[in-house]
Amino acid sequence: MKYMMFVCTDIEPETDESRVPDIHAWVADTDARGQRVEGSVLASPAAATTVRVRGGELLVSDGPFAETKEVIVGFDILECADLDEAIAVARAHPMAWTGRLELRPFADLDDGPRD
């Protein structure tokens, strides 16, 4: 089961930074267990470009989808047996402490949409 883990900033981070885990240890650990398929830090939203096509016309604009205080600063694609395993992986990531993480399952296209 694949999960996209969006790595976001948060306006209320953990204040006790002494307990924040180390990112290199997290990457080494999750890679060794085969729980991390791919992942990267992203450049600042200032470098983002939004692209749309409307009425056949290309519309290119500066900036991300939405201007919010919390911004996506990275992502990891996780391979986990279930949500509890994905949560266990996420909680060990430093940005769970200094930011917030969103776990979004990949859609199972074989199952079709459910009402």
Place this chain on the structure above:
Amino acid sequence: MTDRAVAEAVAAAGADGYARIVAALIRVTGDWTLAEDSAQEALASALERWPADGVPANPGGWLMTVARNRAIDVLRRASVERRKLRQVAMLAEPASGDEPEAEDEVVDDRLRLIFTCCHPALAIEARVALTLRTVVGVPTGEIARAFLVSEATMTRRLTRAKTKIAQARIPYRVPTGPALTERLPGVLGVLYLLFTRGYDADGEPAFADEAVRLAGLLERLMPAQPEVSGLLALFLFQHSRRDARRDAEGNLLTLDRQDRCRWDGAAIAAGRAALGRAHGDGPYVLQARIAAAHATAESSADTDWSAIADCYDRLVRVQPTPVVALNRAVAHGFADGPTAGLRLLAEARAGGGLADYPLAVAAEAELIARGGDPDRAADLFRQAAALVRSEPERRALNARADELDTGG
């Protein structure tokens, strides 16, 4: 056999067996709706067939077999996919008829169901509704009425939760080790909400019964968890007062005005027994000890307020919420006098969490009344009455103000 006797037999078998059937079918098929529908249909066919055939020797086993066969039929009809066929094979395997499955497997199934319904990745309203629907078997329409939403809204809420369980792959499993310690309070919190929904002035009383029953089931399934025994004891003590909480007009009565003869002695005894199985300083054990002190006092005047105040001193450490701080102030007001109570109340209010909280205003009124200023106290009771949402509570607070006006 009379229709009524059959209906009672079906209800009894359902109360005991519904969660087992749903839990077992979810484990094998992973399909929550199919599991619920099959369990409901098994109950319906029992109502149809037992009057003529008689109640079977093993009603739970009968229901399980009928529900399983119904699930197999549905899956066969829909089984174009290989995976569904595999589920049919798994369901059909224990074809030994009405033989109950191994007890610990059944136990695990129901625990799995409870923990999945109460998973923190589901919205809290969804956890409560899903527990009622799936573990207890309450019809969606009744849950909707209790939570003051339309049946369509409740159906959507339940469907969304089941879809999330499937899509996000919330596991059907009881966590172990440290994860269990983390997850158990969430499960107990759902049961507590369920109980409160039954206990509230305008709530659905049957939900309190269900919460007591679920806490009892959870305690049998997890006997080594003191907080589970504490929660059960707390429910039983509060529940023991259900017939004494209102006067003939339906007005709410505070503890000191209740007729203690109308408290349910059996529930109090069961509560004391459950509390005897608990230990430690967890929040539910402490709240149960407080409830026990009230439930076992001969009269309001005999209440051991210093024991209660001591429990609140400890509770405020593990659960530092404004409401606990408020109750602690009230307890010390009785144990050590109104001045001590008012001082702690001021501390509790300092955080700002009790602004416009009607019970804080009522507590201040009560302390001031006992401090000897009935006029100011009556004013405050009316302020509190203006803040509450439920009509019975408003009447009770206004009545208290009127009493003070007439020198009561």
